[in-house]
Amino acid sequence: MKKIAIIGGGATGMMAALNINNHNFQVDIYEKNDVLGKKISVSGNGKCNIANKNLSLSNFDSNDIGFVDNIFKKFSYKEIKKFFETKGLLLEEVDDFVYPKSFDAKSVLSLLKKNLELQNINLFLSSKVNMIEKKDEGFLISFDANMQKKFYNKVLLSSGSKAAKHLGGSEIGYKIAKQFGHNIIEPYPVLVQFESNNKSCKRLAGVKIKSIFSLLCDGKIIAKQKGDGLFTKYGISGLNAIDISFIASKKILQNKKLALLINLLPEFDKNTLKSLLLKIKKNNPKYTIFELLNALLPIKISKEIIYELNIDSNKQLNQTSTKELKSIINIVLNWKFDIIKTHGFDYAEVCGGGIDVKEVNPSTLESKLVKNLFFAGEILDVVGKRGGFNLSFAWASGYISGINLGKN
Numbered sequence: 001m002k003k004i005a006i007i008g009g010g011a012t013g014m015m016a017a018l019n020i021n022n023h024n025f026q027v028d029i030y031e032k033n034d035v036l037g038k039k040i041s042v043s044g045n046g047k048c049n050i051a052n053k054n055l056s057l058s059n060f061d062s063n064d065i066g067f068v069d070n071i072f073k074k075f076s077y078k079e080i081k082k083f084f085e086t087k088g089l090l091l092e093e094v095d096d097f098v099y100p101k102s103f104d105a106k107s108v109l110s111l112l113k114k115n116l117e118l119q120n121i122n123l124f125l126s127s128k129v130n131m132i133e134k135k136d137e138g139f140l141i142s143f144d145a146n147m148q149k150k151f152y153n154k155v156l157l158s159s160g161s162k163a164a165k166h167l168g169g170s171e172i173g174y175k176i177a178k179q180f181g182h183n184i185i186e187p188y189p190v191l192v193q194f195e196s197n198n199k200s201c202k203r204l205a206g207v208k209i210k211s212i213f214s215l216l217c218d219g220k221i222i223a224k225q226k227g228d229g230l231f232t233k234y235g236i237s238g239l240n241a242i243d244i245s246f247i248a249s250k251k252i253l254q255n256k257k258l259a260l261l262i263n264l265l266p267e268f269d270k271n272t273l274k275s276l277l278l279k280i281k282k283n284n285p286k287y288t289i290f291e292l293l294n295a296l297l298p299i300k301i302s303k304e305i306i307y308e309l310n311i312d313s314n315k316q317l318n319q320t321s322t323k324e325l326k327s328i329i330n331i332v333l334n335w336k337f338d339i340i341k342t343h344g345f346d347y348a349e350v351c352g353g354g355i356d357v358k359e360v361n362p363s364t365l366e367s368k369l370v371k372n373l374f375f376a377g378e379i380l381d382v383v384g385k386r387g388g389f390n391l392s393f394a395w396a397s398g399y400i401s402g403i404n405l406g407k408n
């Protein structure tokens, strides 16, 4: 019997294994963790944002976006939905975001595991693959600390990216692909927080606020994001930061100078805020500047603004100059935080970069350089925004590689 090895038991590897569907092949999954799919189990904060209904290309980045187009033309959201519903996992669509009906990642994982069992797919858990050597008609895989070796006719490398080491993130896939002559586009962390040297971050740590982030790149605003921002000891987090990192992380890799302009009162612009402050001043001339700010913003933020602007917090509004009001408006609507770097691979949900997709056949996911070697999932140079796009790519590319691995 011919043998297929799948390196990595994440979303991609499991999806591939379940779609090989050829009794002439024995399928073995190697997973270095003691369980399968650790990233699935924490995805979407445990709810598993399993897919997105709108898989348009603007939600993805790759050096060859046409490759991504090919993948979803072959296996679109419709097919992802059909796959899961056929297995009995109903999906719930919340706008474009898609979840299992249970809103529980464990449902997804246990269903995938049950199907692996039903299809007699062999699992090698706690089995870290260290090396793959090409042999005439196949590959020799070395795994575990004691370097056991096994022969396979075909191999799928679905070992993911180096994001989130504690969940299985590793560089081994890049190393193996490189050893087979593949080009690796430098990986970088995406869907990740930012580190800032602005001392206010530390003082504001723990404060979460609805805001608009404008991403400043070499002095120009290149993106805006509305939602929750969160100050932390090291810098800036929250969904706003995670979302805008989809664009910012690549710029950091390119050594661009980045900053975030934070609008703490997104419903106001300069004129409307000015009118509001003047109205409050007129009606309440004896209010202090602190009282004015604290009526609009959390206490920690109000204090920090006063500290930053170096103004007397006890000064009454009737003694406040137009210049002082202007500086308050400016900081509330455009507080600048320089970004030094992302918070790094260990904290990132995903990676940009990876195996250059120009060297991978988009119809089969077989290497264009090495016959019977396949790549799929996050190990490839394809990254999606937050919102179920990365799992969508894992399912779709896993499916295509599985179908093609299963051909005689």
Ligand SMILES: Cc1cc2nc3c(=O)[nH]c(=O)nc-3n(C[C@H](O)[C@H](O)[C@H](O)COP(=O)(O)OP(=O)(O)OC[C@H]3O[C@@H](n4cnc5c(N)ncnc54)[C@H](O)[C@@H]3O)c2cc1C
Pocket (backbone or CB within 6 Å): 007, 008, 009, 010, 011, 012, 013, 030, 031, 032, 033, 036, 037, 038, 039, 040, 042, 043, 044, 045, 048, 049, 050, 051, 127, 128, 129, 130, 158, 159, 160, 161, 163, 164, 167, 168, 169, 170, 172, 173, 348, 349, 350, 376, 377, 378, 379, 387, 388, 389, 390, 391, 392, 394
């Ligand atoms: C905290 C977090 C939350 C997320 N939430 C979402 C979400 O809600 N929606 C969404 O779409 N995406 C989400 N993602 C991203 C998504 O989980 C990944 O894009 C997706 O799981 C990638 O699947 P994969 O199988 O290609 O890689 P992985 O899931 O990383 O699987 C690769 C597997 O290979 C194993 N492995 C690595 N090296 C070896 C080796 N040498 N030998 C054997 N095994 C090895 C790893 O342990 C791992 O299990 C999230 C990611 C994180 C970290």
